[in-house]
Amino acid sequence: MDDIEAIKQLKARYCRLLDTKDWEGYRQVLTDDVVIDTTDYGGNVVTGGDAFLEFLRVALADTVTVHQCHTPEITMTSPSSADGIWAMEDRVRFPDGTDLNGFGHYHETYEKADGTWRIKASKLTRLRMDFAKPASG
Amino acid sequence: MDDIEAIKQLKARYCRLLDTKDWEGYRQVLTDDVVIDTTDYGGNVVTGGDAFLEFLRVALADTVTVHQCHTPEITMTSPSSADGIWAMEDRVRFPDGTDLNGFGHYHETYEKADGTWRIKASKLTRLRMDFAKPASG
Amino acid sequence: MDDIEAIKQLKARYCRLLDTKDWEGYRQVLTDDVVIDTTDYGGNVVTGGDAFLEFLRVALADTVTVHQCHTPEITMTSPSSADGIWAMEDRVRFPDGTDLNGFGHYHETYEKADGTWRIKASKLTRLRMDFAKPASG
Numbered sequence: 001m002d003d004i005e006a007i008k009q010l011k012a013r014y015c016r017l018l019d020t021k022d023w024e025g026y027r028q029v030l031t032d033d034v035v036i037d038t039t040d041y042g043g044n045v046v047t048g049g050d051a052f053l054e055f056l057r058v059a060l061a062d063t064v065t066v067h068q069c070h071t072p073e074i075t076m077t078s079p080s081s082a083d084g085i086w087a088m089e090d091r092v093r094f095p096d097g098t099d100l101n102g103f104g105h106y107h108e109t110y111e112k113a114d115g116t117w118r119i120k121a122s123k124l125t126r127l128r129m130d131f132a133k134p135a136s137g
Numbered sequence: 138m139d140d141i142e143a144i145k146q147l148k149a150r151y152c153r154l155l156d157t158k159d160w161e162g163y164r165q166v167l168t169d170d171v172v173i174d175t176t177d178y179g180g181n182v183v184t185g186g187d188a189f190l191e192f193l194r195v196a197l198a199d200t201v202t203v204h205q206c207h208t209p210e211i212t213m214t215s216p217s218s219a220d221g222i223w224a225m226e227d228r229v230r231f232p233d234g235t236d237l238n239g240f241g242h243y244h245e246t247y248e249k250a251d252g253t254w255r256i257k258a259s260k261l262t263r264l265r266m267d268f269a270k271p272a273s274g
Numbered sequence: 275m276d277d278i279e280a281i282k283q284l285k286a287r288y289c290r291l292l293d294t295k296d297w298e299g300y301r302q303v304l305t306d307d308v309v310i311d312t313t314d315y316g317g318n319v320v321t322g323g324d325a326f327l328e329f330l331r332v333a334l335a336d337t338v339t340v341h342q343c344h345t346p347e348i349t350m351t352s353p354s355s356a357d358g359i360w361a362m363e364d365r366v367r368f369p370d371g372t373d374l375n376g377f378g379h380y381h382e383t384y385e386k387a388d389g390t391w392r393i394k395a396s397k398l399t400r401l402r403m404d405f406a407k408p409a410s411g
Contacts, residue, residue, distance in 0.1 A: 004279060005141060012208035015224060016242065019264055064265050066240045068207050068224060070342050071286035087289060087342060091240070093265065103340045103365070105290065127293055128338050128367065142278060149345035152361060153379065156401055201402050203377045205344050205361060228377070230402065 003117070004074045007082055007110050010117045015067040021060070027053050030119050031111055037123040040104075066091040069106070080112040081120075088124070102129040140254070141211045144219055144247050147254045152204040158197070164190050167256050168248055174260040177241075203228040206243070217249040218257075225261070239266040277391070278348045281356055281384050284391045289341040295334070301327050304393050305385055311397040314378075340365040343380070354386040355394075362398070376403040 001009075010029055017026035030049035037045045046052045070087040077083055085107055092100040104126040111120040138146075147166055154163035167186035174182045183189045207224040214220055222244055229237040241263040248257040275283075284303055291300035304323035311319045320326045344361040351357055359381055366374040378400035385394040 001141070004275070008208070009210050012210045012222075012224070015208055016210075016222065019224075066226075066264055068226065070207060070344060071282070071289055073283050073286045073290075085286075085290065087286070087293075089340075089342065091265075127340055128365075138278070145345070146347050149347045149359075149361070152345055153347075153359065156361075203363075203401055205363065207344060228402075 035121045040125045062095040064093040082110045084108045103127045172258045177262045199232040201230040219247045240264045309395045315400045336369040338367040356384045358382045377401045
């Protein structure tokens with residue numbers, strides 16, 4: 001498997017392990033020093049894989065989430081580093097029944113260490129975010 | 138085209154031929170002994186490409202369907218076999234106007250015979266299934 | 275990066291530059307003589323990258339759009355030409371609040387010139403188009 005394919009599968013695991021709440025597996029897709037930036041739509045910058053995981057466990061408790069990623073633009077910047085942009089859509093169903101349906105792009109960097117690619121930085125920009133109560137149950 | 142790319146295009150045809158109801162073409166993406174497992178959300182196990190096609194023709198008659206697959210995780214297990222996981226979203230508009238919008242993952246195996254990859258087994262797990270009447274027509 | 279991967283990234287830029295309204299960048303993904311065919315659902319045939327861009331600038335002014343492309347079927351037809359089919363979903367939020375959510379397939383040809391792949395022809399067929407007022411704001 002070449003590096004571009006390996007990075008695509010890394011992002012696939014990011015989405016799948018997040019939505020199935022496999023937190024131990026999810027932690028492995030992030031570097032220890034990962035920087036997650038959601039300031040584009042009012043969020044924060046979180047530094048560190050453990051810190052981000054702790055944030056997610058609380059923020060997503062009792063939610064049902066769907067994260068979808070599309071049409072990656074991966075560019076190798078060295079044999080052990082790469083940049084990537086992914087179109088994304090996410091859905092979060094909150095415990096009170098509110099649904100978020102959002103759209104945007106992940107702008108990321110990746111790092112290969114010990115033969116494994118991980119996400120080193122991720123900034124999410126938004127095209128649109130819709131909040132709604134479900135039309136029916 | 139390498140095997141991983143060929144398997145991605147196999148699943149692309151699975152979705153496209155299903156949604157365009159090209160049943161003859163669709164049958165070709167399945168092995169004769171394919172096992173389709175939808176027990177995760179109350180369905181059955183159907184064995185055999187012909188049997189599954191017969192089931193689909195009836196179940197999807199007069200529906201409009203959209204099947205989307207994302208972020209494949211394909212792993213070669215031998216030169217002629219592979220495993221794969223795909224994030225998926227489906228929409229089914231039933232004749233009475235009810236809309237299903239579902240989300241989940243296909244967990245699959247693939248087999249190469251006579252130079253052609255086909256789906257040998259597929260189990261669908263679900264994150265979420267929403268049923269609704271359309272908000273407007 | 276091989277040609278199939280380069281064409282996938284071409285289509286990724288098509289979606290991203292369109293949705294971020296980076297019109298100068300978007301123009302670069304189209305050949306000068308591109309043919310865009312939307313007659314399948316009541317549209318026109320537009321010939322020429324400049325003409326299509328002029329059409330889009332007006333049609334999409336003050337809209338918010340999301341274009342997603344899935345599961346490409348890219349086939350090389352010569353070292354400098356290829357065919358492709360993409361599953362697609364688009365969302366357009368019009369200035370009056372009306373939402374379009376459409377589904378279909380792009381049937382395309384690509385051309386490589388001066389080392390760069392561009393879209394030479396694109397015909398969009400539709401599975402379904404839904405128009406709605408947003409359920410909430």
